[in-house]
Amino acid sequence: MTGTTSKTAARKHLTDIAIKALRPGKSATDPLPGRSSGSLLFKCRASGAVEAYYRSRDHGLDQLIKLGVYKKTPKNSGLSLAELRELAAGYSRIAAEHGDIKAYLVRCAAEEEVEQAERQRQLHEQQRLAAIEASKGTLSELFRDYIEDRRRDGVSAAQIKEFERVLSKDLEGEKVVAVSKEGQEERLDIMNMKAKDVRPEHVNLLLKPIWDRGAGRQTGKVRSFLVAAFNFGLKAEHHIDRSSAKSYGLQMNPADPVTVPNTSKPGERALTDKELKQFWYTITKVDSVGAIMARVFHFAFATAGQRPLQFIREPWTSYNLQKKYLKIIDSKGRGSKKRAHFVPLSSRALQVLEQVRALQSPGAVYPWSVGGQKPIHASSLSHAVSEWFATEHAKLDGQPVQKFTPRDIRRTCTQFMQRNGIKDFDSDVLQSHGQTGVVVTHYRNNPEAKLPQMRPTVEAFDAALSRLLDSSDEDEHQAEQLDLFEIG
Numbered sequence: 001m002t003g004t005t006s007k008t009a010a011r012k013h014l015t016d017i018a019i020k021a022l023r024p025g026k027s028a029t030d031p032l033p034g035r036s037s038g039s040l041l042f043k044c045r046a047s048g049a050v051e052a053y054y055r056s057r058d059h060g061l062d063q064l065i066k067l068g069v070y071k072k073t074p075k076n077s078g079l080s081l082a083e084l085r086e087l088a089a090g091y092s093r094i095a096a097e098h099g100d101i102k103a104y105l106v107r108c109a110a111e112e113e114v115e116q117a118e119r120q121r122q123l124h125e126q127q128r129l130a131a132i133e134a135s136k137g138t139l140s141e142l143f144r145d146y147i148e149d150r151r152r153d154g155v156s157a158a159q160i161k162e163f164e165r166v167l168s169k170d171l172e173g174e175k176v177v178a179v180s181k182e183g184q185e186e187r188l189d190i191m192n193m194k195a196k197d198v199r200p201e202h203v204n205l206l207l208k209p210i211w212d213r214g215a216g217r218q219t220g221k222v223r224s225f226l227v228a229a230f231n232f233g234l235k236a237e238h239h240i241d242r243s244s245a246k247s248y249g250l251q252m253n254p255a256d257p258v259t260v261p262n263t264s265k266p267g268e269r270a271l272t273d274k275e276l277k278q279f280w281y282t283i284t285k286v287d288s289v290g291a292i293m294a295r296v297f298h299f300a301f302a303t304a305g306q307r308p309l310q311f312i313r314e315p316w317t318s319y320n321l322q323k324k325y326l327k328i329i330d331s332k333g334r335g336s337k338k339r340a341h342f343v344p345l346s347s348r349a350l351q352v353l354e355q356v357r358a359l360q361s362p363g364a365v366y367p368w369s370v371g372g373q374k375p376i377h378a379s380s381l382s383h384a385v386s387e388w389f390a391t392e393h394a395k396l397d398g399q400p401v402q403k404f405t406p407r408d409i410r411r412t413c414t415q416f417m418q419r420n421g422i423k424d425f426d427s428d429v430l431q432s433h434g435q436t437g438v439v440v441t442h443y444r445n446n447p448e449a450k451l452p453q454m455r456p457t458v459e460a461f462d463a464a465l466s467r468l469l470d471s472s473d474e475d476e477h478q479a480e481q482l483d484l485f486e487i488g
Contacts, residue, residue: 012031013031014029014030014042015081019050019070019081020050022042022044024044024045024046024047024048025046026044027041027043029041029055032088032089034092036057036096037089038056038088038092038095039054039055039056039088040054040055040084040085041055041064049069050069050070051069052066052067052068052069052079052084052088053067054067054087054088054092054101056091056092056101058095058099058100058101063100063101063102065091065101067084067088068084137194137233137246137248138193138195139190139191139194139198140167140171140191140192141246142229142230142232142233142246142248143163143171143225143229145232145233145236145246146229146233147163147164147167149232150163170222171206171222174188175188175189175190175205175206175208183339183340183447184446184447190202190205190206191206194248194249195249195250198254199254200254200255203226203254203258204258206222207219207222207223209433210222211260212433213428213431214407214410214411214414216261216262217268219260220260220262223255226255227253227255227256229255230253230255233248234253236248268411269403269404269405269408269411270408270414270415271409271412273416274396275396275401275402275404276301276412276468277468277471278393279297279401280298282388282393283297283388283393285391286384286387286388289387290384291359292356292367292368292369293376293380293381294384295352295355296308296312296376296381297384297406297409298352299311299353299356300413301413301465302348302352302462302465303326303346303349304417304458305409305410305411305413306326306328307328307410308409309381310329310330311326311328311343312366312375312378312381313375314326314327314328314329314366314367315365315366316366316367319345319367321345321350321353324345325342325343325345325448327341327342328340328341329341330432340447341447342448342454343430343454344451344454344455344458345458346458346459346461346462347462348462348465348466353367356368360372381406382405382406385404385405389403410431413431413461414431416465417457417460417464420464421460422461422464426453426456426457429453429457430454430457430458
């Protein structure tokens with residue numbers, strides 16, 4: 001008896017076979033587990049499609065909730081029997097908890113509408129706040145506002161021009177914030193940041209390229225301008241006669257904590273043309289200096305003032321003599337990121353390298369090395385210059401040459417390029433200074449792409465250096481006399 005009852009109950013549940021066997025106009029019911037849980041109702045339409053409904057009774061009335069279309073085959077759209085049963089079970093729970101399913105769904109829709117309205121209100125509020133945020137001025141706008149304020153206060157035209165020059169040459173443009181292992185630069189346009197978002201580390205990024213090119217006094221000057229501009233911004237919004245409509249929302253002066261060391265007098269030292277020529281031809285005559293060490297200085301001049309502390313640590317593999325360039329990993333400054341800097345090599349620079357190669361034994365790993373297996377120590381550079389100063393070579397016209405250091409060679413080359421008509425921008429690119437202005441995209445993606453731009457600069461520099469080194473003392477004397485005549 002019990003077995004028969006069990007089989008009868010089992011037959012009440014539909015199978016996929018039974019549902020697929022339904023003919024148009026026919027229906028079948030699949031009861032849900034539990035008492036008064038309702039059931040699944042399947043109706044086969046004239047098209048052959050089988051529609052599924054959840055059916056329940058509420059206060060003596062039948063309620064039908066359409067669930068969807070039964071999926072007959074894997075390729076057909078619709079829902080499986082298991083999915084339909086799960087949906088029906090969900091409606092069954094709603095019926096048990098809330099009674100009238102349709103009334104409950106109407107309430108849910110109304111609540112969703114209210115929630116949607118609240119979400120819309122929040123979105124509008126966010127947009128309003130974003131608009132307020134967007135109205136906040138950038139650092140560039142702040143600095144320009146400051147310049148106009150100075151102009152209204154009657155500051156001299158020369159000072160205004162200096163402000164504008166600092167803005168365009170030293171501040172605007174992208175600054176390097178990181179360099180990947182592949183040597184690709186990541187850049188940040190700090191001047192286009194909201195002034196309120198600028199932090200001391202951003203001010204450091206603005207000042208570092210100026211400092212790195214040896215312009216210590218200029219670095220301090222630019223910092224003082226930034227301090228003044230931020231102080232102006234902190235108070236400007238509350239000036240009753242202020243003409244600018246921009247607001248900045250500043251809470252602090254981010255330039256205040258930034259410290260720029262006082263530059264010593266040697267930081268301004270640059271060799272004259274006569275001193276350069278004298279040092280070039282006589283450094284190789286100082287026995288205590290050594291032939292390879294002497295050519296370190298020749299190479300520094302021949303490459304228009306590349307940092308000796310950087311190129312001396314590069315192995316021979318960094319020197320592509322066929323394509324005529326040197327790849328330097330530029331990592332100047334404490335805590336700075338590494339980046340690749342490609343230096344085009346002039347015929348003079350290649351000649352120096354050939355001389356160094358001839359001085360070394362086969363298998364040398366480093367060019368600037370006595371034994372070839374490890375680079376010379378950085379302190380050797382200063383020692384070599386001191387050795388030169390200890391000789392009679394360090395005199396011109398019977399007078400001692402003013403003291404200089406290996407660091408001054410770079411400044412010497414910079415000023416030499418200025419005197420010989422090479423543009424500051426081209427000089428800065430060649431010497432791997434931080435660049436101002438918008439940099440072409442391929443510069444960031446491929447440092448080697450700068451080589452074509454730099455080669456004419458190197459050629460112009462080398463031509464000027466040749467004129468100096470190849471000139472006779474008589475020619476130099478005549479040139480000096482001509483200069484005196486023109487000045488008089």
